[in-house]
Amino acid sequence: MFVAESPEQSLSGPPETSEEEVGVPRTVTPWLVLGIVLAGGLLVGLGLLVGGSRSDGPGEWAGTILGAPQQIPDAVLTDTDGAPFDLRAETAGTTTIMMFGFTNCADVCPINLASLTAALDELGDSRASGIRVILITVDPERDTEAVLRQYLDRFDPVYVGLTGSPGQLAAVQQAANVPEAQRESADANGAYQVGHASQLIVYQEDGLARIAYPFGTRQADWTRDLPRLLDGDVPS
């Protein structure tokens, strides 16, 4: 049944005079001890919050060490200006991070690029300028030079986008030792996804890759590993 609102149910609580009467007797010391214990718990929790994101020891690598060093593919693809791009010649003497992907990729590619971009931003221009990032499309049909450029500009205009004929792209994937991308069936609207290798391969200044970073590599992992790779530390 409904009755009129009683003042006791309001935010302000009951009249002040009656509260002292209904209050539970309180002793200070046990509650002080409990308070201190709980405050300790709060500090431990804060420690978890601050330190919880740290992973791996300082000597470890976040990526996967390759069984044997791999050379950068010997191929000439087309960049976003429509000009030929000789992978070996253009990347000689630089640290290169290469990945395969496509601009309609809904998860892996934008996440990989976002984490890497954030890490390079954190490294600062002086160090990040020594790293070349290359995205090779696995969907040349939709990823024209202009589309690739527009997509990469959302992350960083200096990123290199490459395309080529299906045969060229298949050969590059094989040379990079990754499984060849597979186009999935189109939906009712004609849209389709492409299954592709999700790792980022790092080629050091000598043109050899010794480590690859799987999907799920975080900004913190990149900011820890990239300076070491730039300094010539050899993953092993």
Next chain:
Amino acid sequence: MRWWCVAVDEPWSWAPRPYFGVWAMCLAIVGWYAVSIKRHGGSVSRKQVVWFALGLLFLWMASDWPVGSLGAGYLASIHMLQYMLYTLAAAPLLMLGTPDWMFERLLRRRFAEHSVEVLSRPVVAGILFNIVLVATHAPVTVDSLRTTQVGNFVLDMIWLASGFLLWLPVISPAKRFRASSAGARIVYLFLAAALIPMIPGGFVAFSPQPLYATYELAPRLSIDGPSALGDQQMAGVLMKVGNVPIIWAVMAVIWFRWYDNEQRRSRDERLARQRTPLTDGSGRRPTPDRAVPPAGAAPLR
């Protein structure tokens, strides 16, 4: 079919996806409320029913699509919004909507009375509330619990329970569990819900890197939308100052009502003094047994 929200490796879709576990929980709460009133015949005001309905609405909003889904696996800022909906909206409104007799019935269970008595101490409630806040926003907790439906359910219920805990010393349906004075309630709310949460909020807002793998590696809602770090910064700002409008509004209400009560009381005392004559005709101040009795009072013997 999923019964509770969970982080998934799927691009976000605006196609509605209700979770039947959320609906079952809301229906169970409504059923419990209605049956309690009908079976035990206790009184409940219309205002309390409205508070309860609003609390339930916020509970549903925080748990179901889209807020629940976005918070579970896509955006840290929505995760934080979800936390605030549970602790600062659903919990206090459900509590305001619970009549004292209904609450007393819950306390009849074994250990319930004593547990609530201990938990309602402002120091205990305030610190425990903040331990839950910090522990449930630690990366290891979020990244572990967000990956399963059970984990998400547990996290959501812990948040709801911590919300009840926070408000227990302020608006407990049973008066004896409230803090002893309006001043104590204001200080408690300021420390427990406004000041202390600013510390972990600061850690989240000013962290140079994304803390949570769940949100860092989640498919973005839009490629041009906020980055994982930007989203986390919004979450940190929400934790730091998002509660300010609610907490300060409640503190203001408590203060103004206390002030109003004090004014009324001093006015009543003044009126009582004015009705009492200064002398009884003999030139002396009247002693209580000689004072003129108020109208309608029993005659003095």
